[in-house]
Amino acid sequence: MISSFERHGAMEKKKPVVLVNERYCKGCHICVEFCPTSVFEMRGFTAVVKNPEACIACMQCELRCPDFAVTVSQ
Amino acid sequence: MGFDYGKYIRPGKLPHIWCPGCGHGIVMKGLIRAIDSVGFSKDMTSIVSGIGCASRLPGYVDFCTLHTTHGRGVAFATGIKMAKPEMNVICVGGDGDGVAIGGNHFIHACRRNIDITYLIMNNNIYGMTGGQFSPTTPTGAKASTTPYGNPDPPFDIAKLAIGAGATFVARGTAFHAAQIDKLLAEAMRHKGFSVVEILDSCPTTYGRRNKYKSVIEMMNHLKDVAVPLSAAEKMTAEQLRGKVITGVLYKENKPEYASEYRKLVERVQAG
Ligand SMILES: Cc1ncc(C[n+]2csc(CCOP(=O)(O)OP(=O)(O)O)c2C)c(N)n1
Ligand code: SF4
Ligand code: SF4
Ligand code: SF4
Ligand SMILES: [Mg+2]
Numbered sequence: 387m388i389s390s391f392e393r394h395g396a397m398e399k400k401k402p403v404v405l406v407n408e409r410y411c412k413g414c415h416i417c418v419e420f421c422p423t424s425v426f427e428m429r430g431f432t433a434v435v436k437n438p439e440a441c442i443a444c445m446q447c448e449l450r451c452p453d454f455a456v457t458v459s460q
Numbered sequence: 461m462g463f464d465y466g467k468y469i470r471p472g473k474l475p476h477i478w479c480p481g482c483g484h485g486i487v488m489k490g491l492i493r494a495i496d497s498v499g500f501s502k503d504m505t506s507i508v509s510g511i512g513c514a515s516r517l518p519g520y521v522d523f524c525t526l527h528t529t530h531g532r533g534v535a536f537a538t539g540i541k542m543a544k545p546e547m548n549v550i551c552v553g554g555d556g557d558g559v560a561i562g563g564n565h566f567i568h569a570c571r572r573n574i575d576i577t578y579l580i581m582n583n584n585i586y587g588m589t590g591g592q593f594s595p596t597t598p599t600g601a602k603a604s605t606t607p608y609g610n611p612d613p614p615f616d617i618a619k620l621a622i623g624a625g626a627t628f629v630a631r632g633t634a635f636h637a638a639q640i641d642k643l644l645a646e647a648m649r650h651k652g653f654s655v656v657e658i659l660d661s662c663p664t665t666y667g668r669r670n671k672y673k674s675v676i677e678m679m680n681h682l683k684d685v686a687v688p689l690s691a692a693e694k695m696t697a698e699q700l701r702g703k704v705i706t707g708v709l710y711k712e713n714k715p716e717y718a719s720e721y722r723k724l725v726e727r728v729q730a731g
Contacts, residue, residue, distance in 0.1 A: 410474055414481035419676045448462045449637045452485030454474055458462050 400460045402443040408432045410455035417447040417456055468492045468502075473520045478513060481675025483634030483660035487581050488517050490640025490658075491552070495523075497641060498648045505548045508537040510562055513588045513662070514554035514581035531562030534569045537576050545718040548648065549575070555582040556594040559615050563595070570624035573652045574717040579644065580617055580655065583662040591665030602669040617657045622710045627652035629710040633659040635682035636706065646708060651716050659686070659704060 404425055406417075413431035423440040426433045426447070433455070447456045469492075478484045495505060505523045509515035511530035518525035524547075528536045537551040558566055558580045569576065585603060586592040593603035593610050596617065600609045621629045628650040630643040640658060647654035661667065661678040672678045689707035692700060 412475070412480035414675045416481060416675060416679065419679075445462060449489075450486060452478065452482060452489075453476070454465055454469070454485070454489070 401438075402441045402458050402460050404435050404438055404441050404447070405457050405459075406433050406435060407455045407457070410453045411451075412453050412455075414452060416450050416452065420446050420450055422446065463489075463493055463496075465489060465492055468496070468522055469520055470522045476520055477516060479662075479664045481661070481663045481678070482513070482587075483583065483658075483662075483678075484514055484517065484581055486634045486637050487514075487579070487640060487658050487660060488520065490637060491517070491550075491579060491644055492521065493641035494644035494648060495550075497645045500548045500648065504546065505550065506537070506540050508540065508549065508551045509533045510553045510557040511588070512554040512557045512586070514552065514583075514660075515557055517552050517581075531557055531560070532565060533557065534562060534565040534576070534578060537578075538565075538569060538572075538574055541574055541576055541718050542721065545575075545722065548577075550577045550579065550648070552579045552581070554587065554594075555580060555584060555596040555617070556586040556592075559595045559617060559620065560586075567620070567624040570621050570626040570653050570655070572717040573625060573627050573714050575651050575653070575719075577644065577647045577650075577654045577656065580657045581660045582617060582657050583660040583666060584614075585662050585666040587662040587665050591662075591669060601666075604665070604669075618655070618709050621655040621657075625653075625714075626655045626710070627712045627714050628654035628708070629657075630655070630708045631657045631659070631704065631706050633682040633686050633704075633706060634661055635679050636686060639706070643708065650711065652712075652714060 411432045418426045425437050425441050427436040448458045502523050507518045507523045508526045509518050510533035533551045533553050537549050541549045584596045591604040593606045595615045597610045618629050618631050632639045632643050647656045663675045667678050685704045686706045687703045692705045
């Protein structure tokens with residue numbers, strides 16, 4: 387169990403949340419290739435978030451996705 | 461926190477029609493960020509295009525848009541600017557649209573220096589119709605109409621624009637995504653005919669026929685050929701062979717056509 391104190395600490399760090407909209411993703415691999423910390427992998431024809439913890443919020447994926455499919459929020 | 465594209469995209473229009481990895485989507489995002497950064501309102505901004513994959517762009521964005529006939533985007537945009545000079549007029553299209561069938565409209569808009577921002581998404585091919593060569597297809601490259609390699613030398617769109625009289629000329633690439641909005645924003649702020657060429661990628665009809673194994677290879681090619689103007693100035697002609705210079709290549713202040721025309725009308729009416 388996480389104490390409320392720890393939870394507060396985790397909130398303060400503001401972990402980025404990476405989402406792939408699978409209705410828009412066309413599986414071009416751009417996010418998989420250009421993410422510097424290998425957050426994504428391909429599953430079939432769609433990119434999925436495999437390592438959310440590794441995200442450094444550099445925004446490369448959101449900037450480069452041609453299909454408006456990736457969002458990164460904090 | 462990322463950029464909220466949603467407020468500029470027409471509801472229900474996504475996913476767009478462009479193929480997986482087509483650079484046009486990356487360029488459209490840059491255009492949206494640029495308009496947002498200069499603060500042009502939806503009602504006072506007109507986005508015009510001709511025909512082609514690139515020319516499908518206006519259908520997705522929530523501005524005053526006009527999808528016209530092949531090669532004629534610049535002519536329609538000229539009409540809008542002349543009738544309503546207070547509008548921010550942006551024309552978009554592909555290399556085929558802009559410098560093949562529309563080449564004549566293009567050079568004369570440059571010559572007049574009418575206040576329009578013209579975004580050319582140059583993927584070196586006619587994407588929409590299945591990969592015929594365009595005036596920017598590199599010599600030796602394969603297209604459906606040049607199966608043995610293209611014998612023609614290509615146009616340099618930026619040089620063509622400068623030679624024809626455009627007063628703002630810039631070039632970027634779909635790989636250098638963060639630069640696209642900067643170049644377009646500067647072009648929109650410039651009063652006169654502003655040409656922004658973005659080197660783009662068509663993995664479906666160009667990449668497959670040529671040496672590119674994937675979307676990523678095409679993106680990395682754009683990364684490798686681009687040399688920023690500041691770096692290019694320190695390089696020899698030999699070092700620059702096969703490279704493409706990017707950034708703001710030309711800027712000049714000259715009388716703008718729609719304003720000059722208004723002045724003429726006022727002078728004649730005053731008698
Ligand atoms: C008058 C006329 N001629 C030819 C066509 C067929 N046509 C449609 S799009 C196109 C070329 C588009 O190439 P480009 O402007 O480079 O756009 P891309 O599809 O590569 O983005 C052609 C020749 C047409 N629609 N109208
Ligand atoms: S860049 Fe976008 S479209 Fe391409 S695989 Fe990633 S999420 Fe999908
Ligand atoms: S923001 Fe950067 S680190 Fe995070 S997923 Fe996107 S590309 Fe990877
Ligand atoms: S044919 Fe080429 S230019 Fe047209 S959408 Fe597909 S990749 Fe893009
Ligand atoms: Mg083209």
